Amino acid sequence: MSSLKKNDYIPYGLHSVTEEDIEAVTDVLRNKPLTQGLKVEEFENAISKQVCADYCVAVNSATSALHLSCLALGVSDNDIVWTSPISFVASANCALYCGAKIDFVDINPSTGLLDVSKLKIKLKKAAANNSLPKVIIPVHLAGSSCNMQEIFNLSKIYNFSIIEDASHAIGAEYKESKVGSCKYSSITVFSFHPVKIITTGEGGAATTNDTQIANSLKKLRSHGIVKDHNKFINSAEGSWNYEQQSLGFNYRITDIQAALGLSQLKRLKKITEERNYLLNFYRDILKDLPISFLEIPEFNYSSVHLAIIRLKKISKKYYYNVFEGLKDNNIGVQLHYKPIYKNPYFEKFKFNKEEFQGAEIYESSAISIPLFPGLKPKQQMRIKEILQKLL
Numbered sequence: 001m002s003s004l005k006k007n008d009y010i011p012y013g014l015h016s017v018t019e020e021d022i023e024a025v026t027d028v029l030r031n032k033p034l035t036q037g038l039k040v041e042e043f044e045n046a047i048s049k050q051v052c053a054d055y056c057v058a059v060n061s062a063t064s065a066l067h068l069s070c071l072a073l074g075v076s077d078n079d080i081v082w083t084s085p086i087s088f089v090a091s092a093n094c095a096l097y098c099g100a101k102i103d104f105v106d107i108n109p110s111t112g113l114l115d116v117s118k119l120k121i122k123l124k125k126a127a128a129n130n131s132l133p134k135v136i137i138p139v140h141l142a143g144s145s146c147n148m149q150e151i152f153n154l155s156k157i158y159n160f161s162i163i164e165d166a167s168h169a170i171g172a173e174y175k176e177s178k179v180g181s182c183k184y185s186s187i188t189v190f191s192f193h194p195v196k197i198i199t200t201g202e203g204g205a206a207t208t209n210d211t212q213i214a215n216s217l218k219k220l221r222s223h224g225i226v227k228d229h230n231k232f233i234n235s236a237e238g239s240w241n242y243e244q245q246s247l248g249f250n251y252r253i254t255d256i257q258a259a260l261g262l263s264q265l266k267r268l269k270k271i272t273e274e275r276n277y278l279l280n281f282y283r284d285i286l287k288d289l290p291i292s293f294l295e296i297p298e299f300n301y302s303s304v305h306l307a308i309i310r311l312k313k314i315s316k317k318y319y320y321n322v323f324e325g326l327k328d329n330n331i332g333v334q335l336h337y338k339p340i341y342k343n344p345y346f347e348k349f350k351f352n353k354e355e356f357q358g359a360e361i362y363e364s365s366a367i368s369i370p371l372f373p374g375l376k377p378k379q380q381m382r383i384k385e386i387l388q389k390l391l
């Protein structure tokens, strides 16, 4: 390792790849099928076991997993899907791919998570207008689970399905259960993009305890094709046959990626522990600055995907100066996220930002500062010094 220069750029997130990971990938390249082999199944079994779910279906991205999840739950034209405005656009786009309408539920700016009291009000109104959502997609921002038990209870009253967008949250726990166990949802989705907790380069997965959902995810991942003659609609004319039974996609993940994922998954506990440690170190060294940290509800063990600080003084100019000041000092920062409805593509849906005051407050105060395995105390101290000057 080269020694860190004083002003080296520190990104806000960075994947870690070990020699063991490289070994696992080269092993596939040398010996195994590159795709549609056994590594994918092995990876899926390892995730199922890790998160205590009956089934896992791995695909080429979380975006694909979200899309297939919506389809598996029957989302189509005339349906409505709700998600959080403070998320990556994929949480909303998956509904649009299915021809459904998207709407948002405001967040609590202190946690960045879906505000259950606002959800209750919105559901009550929607019930009166006959415009209830078919699916709600709570987003576990920064690796903290939303209050799933309460959302689940509401799903029984208002009859909607739940897809957890846990792109940030593999390794996290909610109350007594692992995120991904689907104790309070139909499906949970994970991302393995390099910026997330563990990576496969690109990749994602959906977990579920529902056999039918698992089967339909598997089918849709590969063109809607079925190869098992016992599941054919028509009679098989020979052992060469296959049937396309629905309109699916090629959303498959490769064995090369699955091997990397399997190897990374072995370090999951260590990674989340380090992330928690780094966040706590920040809490300690930044405690006298005029900032707060995104709150982690006490029922959570967070995977700490991001270190999100919130400026106490709310002013556009102040936010801009702190954000750009960190960048000018070679500190990678990011806003996770600008409300989805503020993207030009979403303008046509005419969302009323008055409805999302939590998201608006959050947007004007939240900054993700660097946090990733291998971040050094010295680097964290440098970030402190720069923040101290800027604030």
Ligand SMILES: *Cc1c(COP(=O)(O)O)cnc(C)c1O
Pocket (backbone or CB within 6 Å): 060, 061, 062, 063, 064, 087, 088, 090, 091, 139, 165, 167, 168, 190, 191, 192, 193, 202, 203, 204
């Ligand atoms: C990264 C991310 C996604 C999309 O993940 P990909 O694997 O890149 O498709 C979806 N939702 C959230 C909240 C994310 O952070």
